[in-house]
Amino acid sequence: MKIGIACYPTFGGSGVVATELGHELASRGHDVHFISYALPSRLNLFQRGVSYHEVAVPTYPLFNYPPYDLALATRIVDVALHEGLDVLHAHYALPHAISAHLAREMLLPRRLAVVTTLHGTDVTIVGQDRSYLPITRFGIERSDAVTAVSEYLARVTREVFDPVKEIEVLPNFIDPERWRPAEGSRRRSCFAKEGERLLLHVSNFRPVKRVLDVVEVFDRVRRELPARLLMIGDGPDRPAAEELCRARGLAGIVHFLGNTPAVEEVMPTADLYVLTTDMESFGLSALEAQASGVPVLGYRAGGLPEVIESGTTGFLRPVGDVAGLAADGVALLRDERAYREASRAARARAVGLFDADTIVERYLALYERVLAESGG
Ligand code: GMT
Numbered sequence: 001m002k003i004g005i006a007c008y009p010t011f012g013g014s015g016v017v018a019t020e021l022g023h024e025l026a027s028r029g030h031d032v033h034f035i036s037y038a039l040p041s042r043l044n045l046f047q048r049g050v051s052y053h054e055v056a057v058p059t060y061p062l063f064n065y066p067p068y069d070l071a072l073a074t075r076i077v078d079v080a081l082h083e084g085l086d087v088l089h090a091h092y093a094l095p096h097a098i099s100a101h102l103a104r105e106m107l108l109p110r111r112l113a114v115v116t117t118l119h120g121t122d123v124t125i126v127g128q129d130r131s132y133l134p135i136t137r138f139g140i141e142r143s144d145a146v147t148a149v150s151e152y153l154a155r156v157t158r159e160v161f162d163p164v165k166e167i168e169v170l171p172n173f174i175d176p177e178r179w180r181p182a183e184g185s186r187r188r189s190c191f192a193k194e195g196e197r198l199l200l201h202v203s204n205f206r207p208v209k210r211v212l213d214v215v216e217v218f219d220r221v222r223r224e225l226p227a228r229l230l231m232i233g234d235g236p237d238r239p240a241a242e243e244l245c246r247a248r249g250l251a252g253i254v255h256f257l258g259n260t261p262a263v264e265e266v267m268p269t270a271d272l273y274v275l276t277t278d279m280e281s282f283g284l285s286a287l288e289a290q291a292s293g294v295p296v297l298g299y300r301a302g303g304l305p306e307v308i309e310s311g312t313t314g315f316l317r318p319v320g321d322v323a324g325l326a327a328d329g330v331a332l333l334r335d336e337r338a339y340r341e342a343s344r345a346a347r348a349r350a351v352g353l354f355d356a357d358t359i360v361e362r363y364l365a366l367y368e369r370v371l372a373e374s375g376g
Contacts, residue, residue: 001367002031002084004076006100007091009038011233011259012204013284014119017149017172018091019043024175024360026050033079037068041261053079069095069102076103080112087113087367090143093122094132097139113370116143117170120281121208123148123157124302137161144370147363150303153281168366171306172284173359174291176351181293181343182268191255191269197227197333200270200294202263202285203277205235212237213276213322215244215254217297220326222253225333229254230270232263268292271339272329278319280304287354290314290346295332295339297325307354313346 003025007018019042022032026049034040034052045052057071076088076099088103090096097116104112116139121127127136140146140163147170148154154167182188192198199218203209211231218229231241231254238256245254260266263285267273273289275298280286282303286296290307296314298304299321310316315328332339 001025001086001364001371002033003367004033004035004079004083004085004088005091006035006072006076006088006096007040009036009040009043010204011041013172013282014092014117014122015040016042016284017117017119018089020173020175020356021089021360021363022050023047024356025364028360028364031083033083033085035072035075035079037072041259051083069099072096072099073102073106076100076112077106080107080110085112086371087115089363089367090114090116090139092117092119093136093139094126097143098135101139101142111374113367113374114143115145115147115366115370116140118146118148118153118157118167118281120149120153120279120302123153123160124279124281125208128160133160137163140167141165144374145366147366149282150306152303152306170359170362170366171354172282172287173354173356174287174350175356176291178264179288179291179350180268181347187265188269191230191266192228193226195226197221197225197271198269199227199229199272199274199329200232200267200289201229201274202232202267203235203275204233205238205241207237208277208279209235209237210276210278210319211241212244213320214274215241215248215250216322217274217276217326217329218254219248219250220323221329221333222250224326224330227253229274230266231256232258232260232266234259264288264292267294270294271333272297273314274298274325274329275304276322276325277301277304283307286314287350291350291354293343293347295342295346297329309345309349313342313349 008015057066100114201214280302300316317324
């Protein structure tokens with residue numbers, strides 16, 4: 001198949017999932033064409049079957065707001081015609097599903113199937129804003145198929161948009177070879193001294209991530225055990241998190257690494273992963289942690305309970321319960337046997353339920369179905 005993927009190129013989860021899916025599809029012999037305004041952060045252009053088509057957005061004095069959606073639609077048409085796309089997979093509803101629909105109309109009578117994957121705030125925040133709700137609903141209804149990354153997100157989508165279109169759940173996935181427990185602690189010594197526990201958080205530091213809660217959890221843990229915290233990523237709440245660390249005297253044991261590439265090399269060096277988002281549709285990084293054998297501390301919110309089995313692969317607490325999460329973490333770190341079992345269970349759950357092979361086959365079956373339905 002020839003598959004176009006329209007996505008955000010940034011470090012966020014929707015772009016990461018789109019990129020990983022593209023790589024998996026290409027490795028199965030499909031031609032995959034990424035369409036975005038910049039090179040997706042995890043995209044490997046050296047893989048056979050993967051190409052990238054940049055969307056340029058020319059400005060004009062009248063354009064106070066350069067129309068990216070229109071430039072994207074035009075680029076999708078161009079790629080569809082010249083590369084012979086069968087399917088366009090839009091990741092994150094706005095503007096990708098709308099631009100895809102527009103492109104499909106422009107291409108008629110040539111057929112282009114459109115699949116949209118909803119990732120999270122495209123439904124829970126952006127999509128619910130009155131300014132965007134009708135157009136998000138339109139994008140959903142006009143797609144040939146719509147998927148959501150968790151049962152939770154599918155349920156919210158049905159509640160908010162009451163769509164006629166069926167919302168299918170295709171969860172996020174991991175490559176168990178890439179995300180795996182570390183053998184030996186060679187890299188770990190770069191981040192923590194002998195005898196210190198290592199906690200890790202990765203995100204785009206948006207308010208929804210509640211990164212100050214990560215620091216609060218860590219602050220309580222380190223009062224009980226020697227520990228360090230790695231904070232990977234960047235975003236609006238990073239300065240506040242750094243300031244809190246300085247105010248608490250944690251600056252020497254909390255390390256902000258910024259947008260570090262190859263997170264899969266850092267992840268397995270951690271003892272615990274902390275994700276205190278108050279609404280996470282799925283929590284891809286929590287899945288990556290579990291696949292790396294790292295138990296997760298998080299809030300019982302959104303789709304996280306579908307990813308983490310509280311008491312087995314980590315611990316979930318009500319939003320804001322930093323003391324509870326810290327207590328769970330300390331208890332686990334103090335009990336070597338329980339820790340080993342949680343680490344093993346985390347890996348087993350990630351590989352058993354979210355293995356790339358299974359989920360990518362389901363995406364392929366979906367593409368084939370929409371193509372068959374549309375006579376393609
Ligand atoms: O929806 C967002 O906030 C953006 C999106 C992204 O691009 O970072 O994140 C969402 O998609 C990820 C991949 O499917 C999920 O793992 C994240 O849970 C989800 N983020 C939220 O729901 C806050």
